[in-house]
Amino acid sequence: MSNAQAPVIAHIGAVMAGLVSIRAYGAQQAVRKECYVRIDRQTRTSRTFRDINRCALFGLRSYGFHDCEANHMGIAIYLVYGRGVTASDTGFALNMAVGFCELFKFGVFTMNRIEVQGNSLERVQQYLEIEHEPKPSSDGVPPAYWPSSGKLSVEGLSARYSADGPSVLHDVSFTVNSGERVGIVGRTGSGKSSLTLALLRCILTEGKVFLDDLPTNTLNLDSLRSSITIIPQVPELLSGTIRQNLDPFEEHDDAVLNDALRASGLFSLQRDDDDVKLTLDSAIASGGGNLSVGQRQILALARAMVRRSKLLILDEATSAIDYETDNAIQESLRTGLDKDVTLLTIAHRLQTVMDADKIMVLDAGRLVEFGTPRELLKNEHGVLRALVDESGDKDNLHSLLR
Ligand SMILES: Nc1ncnc2c1ncn2[C@@H]1O[C@H](COP(=O)(O)OP(=O)(O)OP(=O)(O)O)[C@@H](O)[C@H]1O
Numbered sequence: 001m002s003n004a005q006a007p008v009i010a011h012i013g014a015v016m017a018g019l020v021s022i023r024a025y026g027a028q029q030a031v032r033k034e035c036y037v038r039i040d041r042q043t044r045t046s047r048t049f050r051d052i053n054r055c056a057l058f059g060l061r062s063y064g065f066h067d068c069e070a071n072h073m074g075i076a077i078y079l080v081y082g083r084g085v086t087a088s089d090t091g092f093a094l095n096m097a098v099g100f101c102e103l104f105k106f107g108v109f110t111m112n113r114i115e116v117q118g119n120s121l122e123r124v125q126q127y128l129e130i131e132h133e134p135k136p137s138s139d140g141v142p143p144a145y146w147p148s149s150g151k152l153s154v155e156g157l158s159a160r161y162s163a164d165g166p167s168v169l170h171d172v173s174f175t176v177n178s179g180e181r182v183g184i185v186g187r188t189g190s191g192k193s194s195l196t197l198a199l200l201r202c203i204l205t206e207g208k209v210f211l212d213d214l215p216t217n218t219l220n221l222d223s224l225r226s227s228i229t230i231i232p233q234v235p236e237l238l239s240g241t242i243r244q245n246l247d248p249f250e251e252h253d254d255a256v257l258n259d260a261l262r263a264s265g266l267f268s269l270q271r272d273d274d275d276v277k278l279t280l281d282s283a284i285a286s287g288g289g290n291l292s293v294g295q296r297q298i299l300a301l302a303r304a305m306v307r308r309s310k311l312l313i314l315d316e317a318t319s320a321i322d323y324e325t326d327n328a329i330q331e332s333l334r335t336g337l338d339k340d341v342t343l344l345t346i347a348h349r350l351q352t353v354m355d356a357d358k359i360m361v362l363d364a365g366r367l368v369e370f371g372t373p374r375e376l377l378k379n380e381h382g383v384l385r386a387l388v389d390e391s392g393d394k395d396n397l398h399s400l401l402r
Pocket residue numbers: 161165168186187188189190191192193194195
């Protein structure tokens with residue numbers, strides 16, 4: 001019954017979250033139909049559960065009548081005709097005999113309830129049994145100064161999503177010097193996001209990755225991931241205040257946090273006559289639901305500045321944010337970050353990476369070009385040149401480069 005109930009609750013949750021889209025696409029009928037299917041399934045199991053319960057209760061009552069009542073009668077006869085039985089013995093014995101039946105019934109129902117609720121334990125068990133990432137060990141703790149620079153070297157990196165799945169990155173090798181800004185481009189499915197996941201060891205990898213000359217495969221995952229900051233296309237925020245989101249462990253004072261907000265460009269986007277201004281005390285809804293995607297990205301950028309990571313990976317979300325916000329973010333990336341911060345930008349729009357120090361072009365999981373934009377565009381048969389020539393922005397991109 002519990003297993004049938006979860007899909008109903010999940011469906012209602014999903015519908016509530018997507019009400020606007022459902023109405024916009026006129027999908028009420030399909031959603032209602034799916035809801036009925038799930039409710040029917042849940043009702044069937046619930047009905048069976050209750051029927052069996054009734055059956056058990058009926059059985060118990062019958063048993064109680066035949067057995068307990070007969071017992072009571074036997075005891076009563078003994079108490080009336082037996083010798084040396086006092087009035088207090090009689091009262092006590094009859095009282096206990098009636099109570100025993102109730103206790104027995106209660107015991108059976110409690111056992112049944114425990115079995116049903118045990119379903120929750122089964123679910124916990126399922127989570128305990130899934131494959132876990134390696135646990136941190138004392139050997140994997142990096143020196144306190146690490147990483148002192150954002151130098152990144154990758155040697156023969158291959159990656160796959162599961163042990164028996166296909167390889168999505170093939171023998172990728174490159175070196176990015178500390179403070180360099182590198183744009184990662186490629187067609188859809190070329191492995192751009194997989195490369196960032198491989199750097200964070202979120203997927204299975206082979207080959208070597210060195211951050212500030214330390215091989216990352218020997219490090220504890222928490223140390224590695226806390227030293228690299230990634231700003232995804234749609235950053236997640238925690239419910240609380242902006243202060244808690246920027247500094248969850250309360251390690252920095254307000255001046256540092258405000259500096260980060262200013263450097264990330266948040267204040268430059270707010271006008272004096274805005275009704276709602278974001279400050280450190282502004283409330284954030286769960287997942288950042290009360291902020292726009294652009295504002296969430298800016299806060300994620302501010303968080304990266306507070307963390308002072310030497311390697312920052314930006315999964316560009318230009319399609320979701322307006323021109324002004326995009327400009328503010330790009331400007332903050334140019335001016336707000338420390339000079340030794342290495343920035344890898346996954347570019348969906350070529351325009352944002354044309355001023356990068358280097359561009360990395362991926363194709364079907366292979367690194368096919370890596371160099372300065374000028375060098376790569378000189379190659380008439382190159383992949384970047386083809387991507388630029390295919391884009392509607394071709395003239396603009398060439399003129400940007402000039
Ligand atoms: N969770 C996953 N499980 C298995 N394979 C995956 C998974 N995610 C991506 N892939 C595969 O990995 C390859 C590279 O995908 P990836 O998401 O890295 O491409 P991308 O260049 O980031 O694409 P896009 O520009 O569309 O985001 C694709 O062939 C894809 O099918």
